[in-house]
Amino acid sequence: MSRIEKFISKFAIEFDYFFLKLLPTKKYSQKLHDAMKYSIKVGGKRLRPLFLIEISKIFNVKKIMAFRAAAAIELIHCYSLVHDDLPSMDDDSMRRGHPTCHIKYDEATAILVGDAFLTLAFEILSQEKTHPDAEIRCKLIHELSRSSGLSGMVGGQKLDLEAESKNLKLSEIMNLQKLKTGELFRFSCVAGSILAKKGLNDFENLENYAYKLGLAFQIQDDLLDVTGDESKTGKKLKKDLKRGKQTFVSFMGVKKAKESAEQLIEEALDIISKYGDDGENLKQITKIIINRSS
Ligand code: GRG
Numbered sequence: 001m002s003r004i005e006k007f008i009s010k011f012a013i014e015f016d017y018f019f020l021k022l023l024p025t026k027k028y029s030q031k032l033h034d035a036m037k038y039s040i041k042v043g044g045k046r047l048r049p050l051f052l053i054e055i056s057k058i059f060n061v062k063k064i065m066a067f068r069a070a071a072a073i074e075l076i077h078c079y080s081l082v083h084d085d086l087p088s089m090d091d092d093s094m095r096r097g098h099p100t101c102h103i104k105y106d107e108a109t110a111i112l113v114g115d116a117f118l119t120l121a122f123e124i125l126s127q128e129k130t131h132p133d134a135e136i137r138c139k140l141i142h143e144l145s146r147s148s149g150l151s152g153m154v155g156g157q158k159l160d161l162e163a164e165s166k167n168l169k170l171s172e173i174m175n176l177q178k179l180k181t182g183e184l185f186r187f188s189c190v191a192g193s194i195l196a197k198k199g200l201n202d203f204e205n206l207e208n209y210a211y212k213l214g215l216a217f218q219i220q221d222d223l224l225d226v227t228g229d230e231s232k233t234g235k236k237l238k239k240d241l242k243r244g245k246q247t248f249v250s251f252m253g254v255k256k257a258k259e260s261a262e263q264l265i266e267e268a269l270d271i272i273s274k275y276g277d278d279g280e281n282l283k284q285i286t287k288i289i290i291n292r293s294s
């Protein structure tokens with residue numbers, strides 16, 4: 001394992017300890033509580049929290065504030081995966097190397113796990129511990145709802161479901177992926193600047209960085225779907241291929257897709273070079289996006 005890989009897996013352990021403690025202790029339903037814990041404990045790379053926290057470090061944001069905003073984005077991500085795996089969506093039985101939530105429990109429980117994660121994310125952002133300034137909390141809530149809702153991930157998911165029966169242009173695939181995947185990365189990348197009360201310049205810079213990162217991440221995901229190893233990704237591969245779904249790889253081929261992802265990462269690195277030495281760790285993490293195998 002490289003230094004940065006060790007750093008990332010150590011981060012995931014520290015983050016998960018904090019993350020699990022944010023789950024409400026009052027158990028209205030033992031089964032729902034267990035299913036929520038299960039969906040978190042099966043793991044995940046925690047990339048969205050990692051980017052949020054590393055960018056927050058550049059702006060000297062208090063650790064507790066960055067961790068709480070990071071928990072909010074990871075809750076949205078976890079909700080989206082639980083719902084995406086449902087029979088009415090992607091119909092998957094394995095995720096992160098374990099049975100999906102609706103297989104382990106049942107469909108109704110999985111729907112409620114997603115709903116509970118989604119709402120808990122906003123509850124966390126609305127609390128004073130996230131930031132003493134109500135205007136900042138409100139801005140975080142605004143940006144997270146934008147990223148996760150109709151003009152973000154939910155909108156992208158619907159376009160993706162409809163894409164199975166359509167012949168999309170490359171620009172349409174890019175737009176779909178920008179919404180479905182890129183928007184959550186957008187929140188991860190701008191949250192630190194909001195918490196630190198930075199101006200529009202940093203916000204837009206980081207937004208631009210996030211879109212490049214998100215696109216490179218999605219291209220790598222498409223590449224892994226074709227060339228990856230199921231024992232490493234922890235999920236079924238070659239699904240897009242079997243369904244005849246258009247992806248960056250089906251459009252450009254493996255070689256061009258790889259080159260595009262590398263180009264996007266170069267451009268992303270260029271954007272954050274303005275943070276100098278403070279952004280060194282972030283640079284290393286940015287490169288991991290296209291070097292990952294899971
Ligand atoms: C159900 C509203 C709704 C949205 C679902 C996230 C999503 C939208 C669908 C999941 C399927 C998919 C391939 C999404 C693209 C983004 C992606 C590759 C998610 C997986 O993210 P990782 O690799 O997962 O960060 P881990 O398990 O490491 O957290």
